[in-house]
Amino acid sequence: MPERVFNFFAGPATLPYDVVKEAAKGVVNFENMGMSVMEISHRSAQFDRMFCEAQNNMLKIMGLSDDEYAVLFLGGGASTQFCALPFNFLKDSMTADYVVTGGWSKKAVKEAMFFGNVNIAASSEDSNFSFIPKEFNLTPGAAYVHTTSNNTLVGTQIKNFPETGDVPLVSDMSSDFLSRDLDFSKFSLIYAGAQKNIGPSGVAAVVVRRSWVDQARTEVPTMLSYKTHMSKNSLFNTPPSFPVYVVGLVMKWILAQGGIKAVEAANVKKAELLYSYMDDSNGFYTGTAEKDSRSLMNVTFRLPSEELEKKFIVEGAENDLFGLKGHRSVGGCRASIYNAMPHEGIEALIEFMKGFKAAN
Numbered sequence: 058m059p060e061r062v063f064n065f066f067a068g069p070a071t072l073p074y075d076v077v078k079e080a081a082k083g084v085v086n087f088e089n090m091g092m093s094v095m096e097i098s099h100r101s102a103q104f105d106r107m108f109c110e111a112q113n114n115m116l117k118i119m120g121l122s123d124d125e126y127a128v129l130f131l132g133g134g135a136s137t138q139f140c141a142l143p144f145n146f147l148k149d150s151m152t153a154d155y156v157v158t159g160g161w162s163k164k165a166v167k168e169a170m171f172f173g174n175v176n177i178a179a180s181s182e183d184s185n186f187s188f189i190p191k192e193f194n195l196t197p198g199a200a201y202v203h204t205t206s207n208n209t210l211v212g213t214q215i216k217n218f219p220e221t222g223d224v225p226l227v228s229d230m231s232s233d234f235l236s237r238d239l240d241f242s243k244f245s246l247i248y249a250g251a252q253k254n255i256g257p258s259g260v261a262a263v264v265v266r267r268s269w270v271d272q273a274r275t276e277v278p279t280m281l282s283y284k285t286h287m288s289k290n291s292l293f294n295t296p297p298s299f300p301v302y303v304v305g306l307v308m309k310w311i312l313a314q315g316g317i318k319a320v321e322a323a324n325v326k327k328a329e330l331l332y333s334y335m336d337d338s339n340g341f342y343t344g345t346a347e348k349d350s351r352s353l354m355n356v357t358f359r360l361p362s363e364e365l366e367k368k369f370i371v372e373g374a375e376n377d378l379f380g381l382k383g384h385r386s387v388g389g390c391r392a393s394i395y396n397a398m399p400h401e402g403i404e405a406l407i408e409f410m411k412g413f414k415a416a417n
């Protein structure tokens with residue numbers, strides 16, 4: 058086995074190799090303290106510096122200011138935010154609008170329904186979520202509008218977010234966070250499990266407009282309350298130390314690439330290369346998402362038969378191309394090509410796809 062293979066898993070997913078190597082050093086001896094980053098107090102000056110730097114660099118990458126937005130690093134994954142969001146903001150008899158574009162959006166809806174009225178502002182479920190709806194039936198005065206920017210399972214991505222006016226716009230960006238340049242100031246709250254684009258599992262980033270948190274409900278269990286975490290700069294309790302440390306390294310890596318615009322440009326190139334090869338394969342590899350909804354992050358496709366798909370996944374792994382199986386709820390194949398997937402990974406995959414097609 059080579060030291061490094063190409064990892065197309067959907068998450069936990071490939072990280073920049075330089076980050077992995079740097080993280081390995083911090084696991085042994087963090088900042089020359091003679092202790093691992095996993096062993097030091099989260100109240101120490103060294104930890105605090107690292108933590109704040111990660112928060113500040115995230116805001117810098119997003120073009121947001123610390124005065125307006127807070128960055129929270131929370132446990133419980135993105136899934137906990139499905140419930141924390143309505144707990145904090147879906148008050149009394151209000152309605153929250155949800156744009157339903159895949160299995161993760163449905164899970165978010167399920168949680169919101171425990172707290173108040175939910176309006177499905179748009180859904181592509183009737184078409185197996187193969188596209189992103191363009192029309193949204195928004196509720197005037199809604200508590201918020203919830204979107205899922207990238208649909209990890211079905212390989213679609215929102216290009217145009219709903220225009221919500223004064224209604225707070227929220228997005229679960231778990232699978233495309235910091236992969237493209239968006240006007241992040243349009244959003245009142247963004248959340249993302251780290252384990253796709255920004256780090257290991259065990260932490261979710263929540264970037265939230267401070268003035269919105271001021272309006273949140275107060276009668277919320279302490280650990281689910283955004284007010285708790287914002288008021289303590291996300292250090293109310295012991296944070297997921299090691300995951301945050303790695304997120305901080307990934308933030309530095311993004312800045313070293315030239316920032317989010319440069320990362321986006323590389324992502325567009327990689328995705329275009331892969332999709333255009335698939336489109337030219339005479340129907341051997343068929344993309345499952347409609348073209349104008351295709352994700353730059355999760356490329357989902359089918360082969361002519363399920364037998365061939367199984368063989369493709371096995372032989373891919375034999376060629377050091379891992380994780381090409383589609384999600385169990387969807388089937389088929391999927392190549393997840395997040396920020397950290399090198400261009401050579403796409404080239405190697407296409408070479409393998411060509412050879413597989415010729416042989417089958």
Ligand SMILES: Cc1ncc(COP(=O)(O)O)c(C=O)c1O
Pocket residue numbers: 068133134135136137161205207208209210229230231232250251261
């Ligand atoms: C879009 C999206 N939202 C939410 C989740 C759930 O994240 P977690 O496992 O961190 O709870 C995932 C996980 O794959 C996801 O892809």
